[in-house]
Amino acid sequence: GDSVTQMEGPVTLSEEAFLTINCTYTATGYPSLFWYVQYPGEGLQLLLKATKADDKGSNKGFEATYRKETTSFHLEKGSVQVSDSAVYFCALGANTDKLIFGTGTRLQVFP
Amino acid sequence: EAGVAQSPRYKIIEKRQSVAFWCNPISGHATLYWYQQILGQGPKLLIQFQNNGVVDDSQLPKDRFSAERLKGVDSTLKIQPAKLEDSAVYLCASRAPLDTQYFGPGTRLTVL
Numbered sequence: 001g002d003s004v005t006q007m008e009g010p011v012t013l014s015e016e017a018f019l020t021i022n023c024t025y026t027a028t029g030y031p032s033l034f035w036y037v038q039y040p041g042e043g044l045q046l047l048l049k050a051t052k053a054d055d056k057g058s059n060k061g062f063e064a065t066y067r068k069e070t071t072s073f074h075l076e077k078g079s080v081q082v083s084d085s086a087v088y089f090c091a092l093g094a095n096t097d098k099l100i101f102g103t104g105t106r107l108q109v110f111p
Numbered sequence: 112e113a114g115v116a117q118s119p120r121y122k123i124i125e126k127r128q129s130v131a132f133w134c135n136p137i138s139g140h141a142t143l144y145w146y147q148q149i150l151g152q153g154p155k156l157l158i159q160f161q162n163n164g165v166v167d168d169s170q171l172p173k174d175r176f177s178a179e180r181l182k183g184v185d186s187t188l189k190i191q192p193a194k195l196e197d198s199a200v201y202l203c204a205s206r207a208p209l210d211t212q213y214f215g216p217g218t219r220l221t222v223l
Contacts, residue, residue, distance in 0.1 A: 004153070034211070043115075043202065044154070044214040089153055098144070098167060099212060101153030 002027045006090050006102035013080055013109050021075040021105045023064075023090035032093035033057075033066050033073040038104070039086045047075075047088070080109045113137065115215035117203050123221045129191040132218045136184070136205030142166075144212065145178055145188050146202040154202055160186060190220075198222045 007022040025033065035047040035057070048057030053068035062077045073090060090102040116135040124130050136143050141162050146154035157176065159167040162183040171178070175194070180186040190197055200219050204212040 036214075043216040044204075046211050046213075049211060091153070097142075097206075098156045098159055099146075099154070101155070103151065103153050 002031070002092060002094050002100050004090050004092055004100055004102035006088075006105050009087075009104075009106040011105060011107045013107070015082055015109055015111050016079045017109075019075070019077040019080045019084075019107065021088055021090075021107070023073045023075065023102060025071050025073065025090075025092050027071075027092055027094070030068075033064070034091040034093065034099065035062070035064055035073070035075050036089040036091060036101075037086045038089065044089065080107070082109045082111055085109045115203055115205055115213055117201075117215040117218055119218055120216065121219050121221075123223065124193055126195055126222050127192040129189065130193055130220060131187055131189045132201050132203075132220075134186045134188070134203030134215060136186070136203070137207075137213055140205035140207050140213075141183070142206040142208075143180060143186050144204040144206075145186070146204065148200040148202055148217070150199070157188070193220075193222045195222050 003026045005024050032051045034049045036044045037047045048059040050057040050066035056065045064073050064075045087104045087106050089104045091099045118133050143160045145157045148154040157171045158178045160180045163180045178188045200217040202217045203215045206212045
């Protein structure tokens with residue numbers, strides 16, 4: 001069945017460092033891909049999305065490109081801030097429009 | 112615009128007790144979802160409603176979990192009786208047609 005695999009965390013970075021969180025997927029058909037973020041004590045928030053191959057989603061300095069050839073949707077940010085500390089979830093939107101999530105990657109950014 | 116509302120935010124119960132969670136979706140959103148998020152895992156869909164009808168409940172443990180959305184707006188998820196492994200955060204989400212899912216803050220359930 002459809003699935004999402006994320007790199008394990010925690011990812012620990014200094015402020016202004018470059019961030020990559022890897023995400024690969026297995027799916028039949030052509031799903032939409034998403035990154036959600038969960039700040040401490042809060043619910044899941046959509047960070048960005050891409051609906052077809054080669055689309056690039058971007059928001060708040062984060063970017064991810066839908067790579068069909070490598071079945072990947074890696075999250076990147078050029079310069080992280082302490083306020084980016086959170087758990088990041090990669091997800092795919094299946095045919096029935098339900099979301100299938102990865103296990104999440106905790107990001108910790110230190111000053 | 113108000114977001115998805117959930118209550119209670121936290122609940123602690125003994126095993127074999129019953130518990131119910133409430134969700135009020137964003138106004139006008141016909142599609143409503145309940146997810147279970149066990150610590151250290153990603154959310155897993157339990158049930159999906161379209162208005163007051165069930166679209167997908169294939170992963171709902173129907174021997175102990177039930178959910179309803181009688182008037183196509185608010186929804187209630189119930190567990191009876193609870194087991195230790197039901198300890199998790201229960202997330203409600205809603206969606207308008209052709210839009211993405213918006214999540215509530217969740218209810219953290221601890222079963223002792």
